[in-house]
Amino acid sequence: MPAPLTRQQISDAVGPLGWRLILGVVVTHVRVTSVAAAAEAATCAVSVPGVDGHLTLDLNADRVVLRLHTLVTGSVTGYDLRLARTITDTLAARDLRTEAGDAAAVPQAIEIAIDALDIALIRPFWQAVTGYVDEPCPPDLPDGALLDPLRRGPAIWFQQMDEPRPxxxxxxxxxxxxxxQAASRIDAALAAGGTLLADDAAPAFWVLADPEGNEACVCTWQGRD
Incomplete structure (x- = not known):
């Protein structure tokens, strides 16, 4: 069995093609002018042999969002990288470009982290109330993370607490x-009244807080291999 790809290897392979690595998935945007054009672009992408179990996509009036990873493992494999190139070339033959988003929408994923003293106790509640599923998670998420079965909503994971932190x-x-995109996102948050609490783990993540102390992290794949 081949060794797992590093995040750097994945990014180096897909970056020039207009795809970006986001939370264990490679993502690209294809700009279109209508829903009908989005459907045509999607049909073109799914015409590539072997995409089942790897390709998911969202159709919008101005773009198609394509995502590639191996569903059964929750990771990006060499096969996914080959699919990314083939899909890119197939779309290019129709004068459609794979791009890393634009000012209107950049590729991103949201995670919700919940601190817990007893993860096993509270996790079933969150799984029940969200309807999320147990599926192989991206390598950047800890064991026990929960995923939206259609990848519409944010991933949820649980952070172990040693003692209450009221x-x-x-x-x-x-x-x-x-x-x-990390620096501009951080700058925008700071300009909006936020505070940078910690950057010692950068570029994996930066910890910010709103004016009342509620926290958010801006994360990238870098610094994790």
Whole structure:
């Protein structure tokens, strides 16, 4: 069995094609001018042999969002990288470009992290109330994370607490973006009244807080291999 790909290897392979690695999935946007054009672009992408079990997509009036990873393992494999190139070439033959988003929408994923003293006790509640499923999770998420079965909503994971922390919020957002988008996202949060609490783990993540102390992390794949 081949060794798992590093995040750097994945990013190096798909970056020039207009795809970006976001939370264990490679993502690209294809700009279109209508829903009908989005459907045509999607049909073109799914015409590539072997995409079942690897490709998921969302159709919008101005773009198609394509995502690739191996569903049964929850990771990006060499096969996914080959699919990314083939899909990119197939779309290009129709004058459609794979791009890393634009000013209107960049590739990103949201995580919700919940601090807990007893993860096994509270996890069933969150799975029941969200309808989320147990599926192989991206390698950047800890064991026990919960996923939206259609990948519409944010991933939910649980952070072990050693003792109660009433002085801190116990739920925070992680926002995963391409590395080149991290600085502008942080700058925008600071300009909006936020505070940078910690950057010692950068570029894996930066910890920020709103004016009342509620926390969010801006995350990238870098610094995790």
């Amino acid at each position: 002085q801190r919020n116990r739920l925070h957002l992680d926002v995963d973006v391409p590395p080149e």
